[in-house]
Amino acid sequence: MQYNAWFIAIVLALFLLWKLDLFATLLNLKALTPEIPETFRDYIDEEAYEQSQEYTKDKSVLGICEGVISLVVLFIFWWFGGFGWLDEQARGFGQGSIVTGLIFIVALMIAQQIISVPFDLYSTFGLEEKYGFNRMTFGTWVLDRVKGATLGVVIGLPLLAALLWIFQTVPLAWVWAWALVTTFSLLLAYVAPTWIMPLFNKFEPLEDGELKSEIHAMAEKCDFPLKEVSIMDGSKRSAKSNAFFTGFGNNKRIALFDTLVENHTVPELVGVLAHEIGHFKKRHIVKSLVIGILTTGVTFFLLGLMMQNRALHDAFGVKETSVYVSLVLFGILMSPLNNILSIGSHWLSRKHEFEADAYAAEVTGNAGAMADALRKLSKDNLSNLTPHPFYVFLNYTHPPVTERVKALGVE
Numbered sequence: 349m350q351y352n353a354w355f356i357a358i359v360l361a362l363f364l365l366w367k368l369d370l371f372a373t374l375l376n377l378k379a380l381t382p383e384i385p386e387t388f389r390d391y392i393d394e395e396a397y398e399q400s401q402e403y404t405k406d407k408s409v410l411g412i413c414e415g416v417i418s419l420v421v422l423f424i425f426w427w428f429g430g431f432g433w434l435d436e437q438a439r440g441f442g443q444g445s446i447v448t449g450l451i452f453i454v455a456l457m458i459a460q461q462i463i464s465v466p467f468d469l470y471s472t473f474g475l476e477e478k479y480g481f482n483r484m485t486f487g488t489w490v491l492d493r494v495k496g497a498t499l500g501v502v503i504g505l506p507l508l509a510a511l512l513w514i515f516q517t518v519p520l521a522w523v524w525a526w527a528l529v530t531t532f533s534l535l536l537a538y539v540a541p542t543w544i545m546p547l548f549n550k551f552e553p554l555e556d557g558e559l560k561s562e563i564h565a566m567a568e569k570c571d572f573p574l575k576e577v578s579i580m581d582g583s584k585r586s587a588k589s590n591a592f593f594t595g596f597g598n599n600k601r602i603a604l605f606d607t608l609v610e611n612h613t614v615p616e617l618v619g620v621l622a623h624e625i626g627h628f629k630k631r632h633i634v635k636s637l638v639i640g641i642l643t644t645g646v647t648f649f650l651l652g653l654m655m656q657n658r659a660l661h662d663a664f665g666v667k668e669t670s671v672y673v674s675l676v677l678f679g680i681l682m683s684p685l686n687n688i689l690s691i692g693s694h695w696l697s698r699k700h701e702f703e704a705d706a707y708a709a710e711v712t713g714n715a716g717a718m719a720d721a722l723r724k725l726s727k728d729n730l731s732n733l734t735p736h737p738f739y740v741f742l743n744y745t746h747p748p749v750t751e752r753v754k755a756l757g758v759e
Contacts (some may be wrong), residue, residue, distance in 0.1 A: 354681075355663035359423075361684035366419055367475060369687075369742070373408050376739035385733050387753045391723045392733075400730040403479050414467045421463060422680075435673055448670025449512045450505060456676060457500075472744070476586065479730060484585045493505060495547055497759050507532055515655060515671045522652030526645045533644075541594040541601060551578040562618050563602070568712055572625045573645050576601045583607050588729045595685070599673065600628075611736040612721055612727055619708050619718035626707030632700040639693070647682065654678050697745040702755055709756055719758040 356735030381403045384392060392400075423429070438452040472489060474484035510528060514568040515521045536544075545551070554560045567574035582590065589608035594601050602621060609617065627633055631710050654660065656669040660681070709715035726733060726749045735748050747755075 350659075350662040350665075352659055352663050354657075354660050358663065358681055362419065362422075362680075363749040365684040365687055366415060369389055369415065370412060372736070372739045372742050373412060374628040375736040377408055379739075380732075381734050381736050383396075385750050387725060387750050387758075388726075388733055391447050391720075392727050396727060396730075400727075400733065401480065403730040406475055406478070410467065410471060418463060428436055428666060429665040431673070431676075432667060435666050435670070437666070439668075443640035445516060445670065445672070446512045449451075449670065449675075450509060452672050453676060454505075455648075473693075481587045482731075483583055483587060488585065488619060492548065499544065503536075511675070512671050515652075515675075521649040521655075525713050527652075529550055529644055529648070530641050531536075532642075545594075549584065550581045552581075554604070559614050559617060562614055563621055566618050566711070568624045568721065570622070570629065572600070572628065574600055574602060578603050579606050579609060580604065581606055589725055591624065593628075598683070604666075607691065607728075612724060613717070615712070615714055615717035616721035616724065619712055619714065619721050622708035622712050623704045625711075625717065626692065626704035627700065629707060630703050632704065636700075639696075643689075650682075651675070651678050654681070691742060694743065694745050698740075698747045701746050702751065705752055705756055715756045719753045719756050722752055725749075 382398075382488055384394070384397050388397075389444055399638065434452060434455060438448045438455070441448065441451060443451070469489075472484060473486070485758070499757070507528075513524055514528065515526050518524050554563075560577060564574065578601065579602045582588070587607060589605050589611060591602065591604045591608055602624065604617070608620075612620070651674075654677075655671065655674045657674065657677075658669060661667075661669050661673060661675050664677055665671075666677075705718060708718050712718065731749060733750060735744065740748060746752075
C-alpha cells in the first residue's frame with residue numbers, strides 16, 4: 349500500500365463526510381424541543397410527541413454507531429492490505445478474469461452483509477419493537493434475506509458479469525455499460541410489480557366500496573389511467589403506513605398499505621392518491637428518470653477514465669490492476685461524491701413534493717384532508733416534527749411535514 353495522493357484524498361474524503369454527517373445528526377438532536385409545533389397541537393398529545401423525540405434519538409444513536417463501525421472496519425481492512433490479500437485469494441482459484449472478479453466482489457458483499465446483520469437485527473427486533481412498529485417474525489426476517497440473496501444471484505451476478513466483460517473487451521465500454529444498466533433498470537421497474545414484489549408481500553384487489561369508487565373517480569377526473577388498486581399486507585412487517593405507484597403508460601397501479609387504509613378516512617386517502625397523481629401530471633417521474641439516466645452515464649464515463657488506474661490500485665495495496673478491482677475501488681472513491689451530489693437530488697425531490705401537494709389540494713378542493721393525512725402519517729410513524737434545517741438540507745427527500753402543512757395554507 350502506497351500513501352500516494354489517491355490514498356490521502358480518499359481517506360480525507362471519507363473521514364470528512366462522516367464528520368459532516370455526524371455534525372448534522374448532532375444538530376438535528378439539538379433541535380428537538382419540548383414544545384409541540386403549532387400545526388400539530390390539536391393532532392398529537394404530549395406523550396406521543398415525547399415518544400417521537402425518543403424514537404429520533406434512538407435511531408440517531410444507532411446510525412452513528414453503524415457509521416463509525418463501518419468506517420473503522422473499512423480502514424482496518426484497507427490498512428492491513430485486505431484488498432490485495434483478497435485479490436490474491438480470488439486469483440488463487442485459477443479461474444478466468446470474470447469469474448475471479450465475481451469471487452472478489454461477492455466476497456466483499458458478503459462481508460458487508462455480515463457487518464450489517466447485527467444492526468439490522470437490533471433495528472428490527474430492538475428499536476422498532478420498542479416503539480411498537482415491528483410485526484415481523486424472525487422467520488420472516490430470515491426468509492426476506494434468503495429471497496434477497498437469491499435475487500442477487502439470479503439477477504445481479506449476470507449483470508455484474510456482463511459489465512466486467514464489457515470493460516474488458518469492448519471499445520467505448522462506458523457507453524455500452526451505460527446502455528446495459530439503463531435498459532436493465534427500466535426492464536426491472538416494469539417486471540418488479542408482477543414478478544418480484546409479490547415474493548415479499550401479498551397484493552389483494554381493493555374491494556368494491558366508497559374508497560374504490562372515490563379513487564377511480566379521482567383518477568378519471570385527473571385523466572390518469574389507473575388500471576388497478578390493491579392492498580398490500582404491510583402490517584406483516586411493520587405498523588408504519590405508506591402507498592406507492594407502479595407501472596408505465598396505461599398500466600399504472602397503486603398499492604396501499606393495509607395499515608394506511610385502516611388509519612385514514614376516505615378523503616385523506618383520496619388526497620394521498622391525488623398527491624401521487626400530481627407527480628405524474630407535473631412530470632416529476634420523467635424528470636427524475638432522465639436525471640437518473642444522465643447521472644448513470646456520467647458515472648460510467650468517470651469509471652471508464654479510472655479503469656485499471658495504477659496509482660489507485662497502489663493506494664489500496666493491490667499488486668495487479670484489473671477491471672473488477674477498479675470497479676470496487678471506484679465505488680469507494682465515488683461514495684463521498686455521491687453523498688454530496690445527492691444534496692441536489694434531495695432538493696429537487698423536496699420541490700416536487702411541494703408541487704404534488706399543491707396539485708392534490710387543487711384537484712380535490714380539500715387541502716385540509718391532505719394536511720390531516722400528512723399529520724396522521726407523521727404521528728403514526730413517530731416522525732421528527734422539528735428537524736434541523738441543515739439535516740433536512742443533507743438528508744431529506746421530503747420537506748418536513750410542518751412546512752408542507754403550512755404550504756397547503758391549513759392552520
